[in-house]
Amino acid sequence: MSLVKKIIENRHFLALATHGFAALFGLVTFMTIARVYDKADFGQWVLYLTGYSFVEMFKEGVISSALVKFLSGTDLPNKKRIVGSSWTLSLIITFSLATLVYLIFLMFPVPIETFGLTLFFKWYPFLSIAILPLNYAAWIFQAEQKFDKILGIRLWSSGFFLSLVLSNLYFRLSVESIVIMHIASNCLISFVVMIKGWSGLSFLSKSNKNDINKLFGFGKYSLGTLIGTNLLKNADTFLISIFLGPVFVALYSVPLRLTELIEMPLRSLVSTALPKLAAASNQNRKKNVEQIFRQYAGILTVLFIPFMVMAFLFAEELVLLAGGEKYLESANIFRIFCIYGLFLSIDRFTGVTLDAINRPKYNLIKVIWMAGANIMGDILVIMLFEELWLVALVTILNVLVGVVMGFRFLKREISVDFFDILRTGWQECYGTYKTYFGTLFTKSKI
Template sequence: MIKLIKKAFAIFKNMHFQSLLANGMMAVFGMITLSILYRNLTVVDIGIYIFFLAIVGLIDNLRAGFLTITIVKFFSGTTEERGNEVAGSAWLLAMVISVIFLIINIPTYFISSYVTDQGLALFLKYFSIISLITLPCFMADCIVQASKRFDRLLWLRIFNQGSYTLIIFTLAYLGKLNLMTVMYTFIGSNLFASCIVLVLRWTMISSVFKARLNTAWELFHFGKYSMGTNISSNLFGVTNTFVINFLIGPAALAMYNLGGKLLQIVEIPLLSFVTSGMPLLSTHYNKGEKTEMIYTLKKLIGMLTIVLIPVVIIALIFAQPIIHLLGGKGYVANEAPNLFRIFMVIALLYPADRFFAIGVDIIHQPKINFYKIIIMSLVNLAAVFAFVGIYHSVYSIAFASITPIVVAIYMTYKPLNKYSKFSFLSIYQVGFKELILLIKQLNNTFFKSSHKIVNEKK
């Protein structure tokens, strides 16, 4: 029994498991929060809030795309002195970005009173405040990833998303939940989490005094291209959000979001493995281990895709009860269940899309992701307007979303294949082989150990 407990603790200490647990906990909090909001706010208010979060998310992803991969790439596997220099230079860039947002927000604050769309008006008023409030949390997130401290990432998720969910639940219980109280809760929970990480010194904010201008420029020139990697998964959702909000309406946006929100079933393990896999890939590249890097890339994509197949099948069969559980019975008879089915099938392409984008950045070709995002944007816009023109429905936008993903995979596969030759099919062959090895390893770790302990007792 003691051996089993020790092995269980060993698994808990595994960085992939810690990353998965951190993001999984965030998903659970997110699902609970969403369920409360859908049951207590009107469909229109939900649509307004979703639109606001989508634009805030785009701004956040601009910053995250600029700095997250950059920090992980330049910080991982370096000396303490170089790490402080990178962290300090990253802080310097982050502060400059925040100042730019503040300057832009001065005229937009006054413009907001003339904007009729409520979600857009809220964004124009508060986006720089939100950017400042979330900055310590954001930097802590980047640094714990780069340091491979995924135990801290778990606590970071609890401080942020956990406090948000708790306050939302309390407001709903007291009957005080409305659009503005949700807004203030969003700002307050982020402020709370940022204060905590500053007190715990997880942000390395003091390293800003060790920043160097040449290092900051080095990070800037890499980050201006790597931004395409992070924003690619967000930009098209924002584009679709704009189209639905202004052409179909906030109520349709609420249904579209409910169907898409459940993609966290896919996004959470994917984000977890991207988060923990990125420093591994960076380490292989920095050591000149070309074969090992590509093998790790193939293993992560293949294993995740194969594991997703049964999840997608379950989602196709049980879409209606799943939607009922999350949003309530009022959303079962509309488009939400079928949207969920469409999104889940498309999600099988996500592992290749995300890891190929990361891989291109790792091999120091961020320009490809920059050009890719431009082409994807044009393809997505063309597909969305073409599909909406043919069939004026949220379904058309869901079907159109597959086109930029296919383009992205093709554009990033080519340079990676040039870096080290591999066939696309070999990704899933490696993934299947590694998955079988993992199952056998887990079987030997737990089941054979438990049989051995039983026999010893006899």
């Protein structure tokens, strides 16, 4: 029980649980809605979610990383000022985007309805306001490293909406009613968050122009990095669709979907690493920044090695499970992604560390280099060879460019070494094993 308690209270476990439960609830919600409605109505729901995610990307790109970076390790007066200034900037962006979306809806109703985008353009302005306090609470808790509260917020939000969707199995309301349920569930949790004082909205009066400019100055580079990262993730699919067609897209998408097995723990550790790195940087503890970077990048790289080897060996079985027999020929593509996965954690943590030490411009340049290498490499191999496995091979080139560029920029600020990362990762993994399991096994022998 002591071991279980240690694991459950660990912030990395809590961050992983947050992403895991959100993914699980999202999958069950997705499957339920898909079974209730016909393809046309379900397509409108998917377009609503896609449009919402795309527009929110701009807001979160400017706000979230900047808020976590400058909030981490600060005292209460500075915290109030930063949160208040962030709220001012966020409200400006939110109302600007909401107004723009609604004006487009009023000006072009017929084309919007033709393309099935009515639900998004009609309801996004309300959703953007309803979800803001909830998101702010999560960002503030991330900076304060209170991952248990983030887990609670996300569970209540996703769980309440899922319960409404499941109840619709009986009522069979319109798909527009599902959108209203989505907004209402977020609105309810946001209201609870504001009542508890978690959103930081009460600090709005503390905002000032200098902090708003500082947050926006950082956020504009974060937004560029986020757009570049999304381009990296989707460029392969778009280029394969343009040059080779939808059949090849389907073959490529199954192993690409399996890379979520790599992405989920990586996103979880990134969410716990950023506030620690930012706090150390804000307090001018450069040695601590170096140590935290080596620990996180090293631990995940060492842990990924056995998992990637197992995934490489059982690629056929994993592809069969994910897509069925008709996609078995794409197993070798997934094997290439397993090699890509070995370098992904170092690439990702060089970017996070650059953001944390207030060098978001370098992180953006790194992502631009990666996107350029990926797009040019994809076009070259598709036009010359028309082989999907070569497109996957380009992703290894892309991540290696990220590692090289990341190391180049980090070395201007802190001391980094590839073999030090691996050595630190092994030492930390072995130390963690002894902490959590050494005593347990010793007691069992007695």
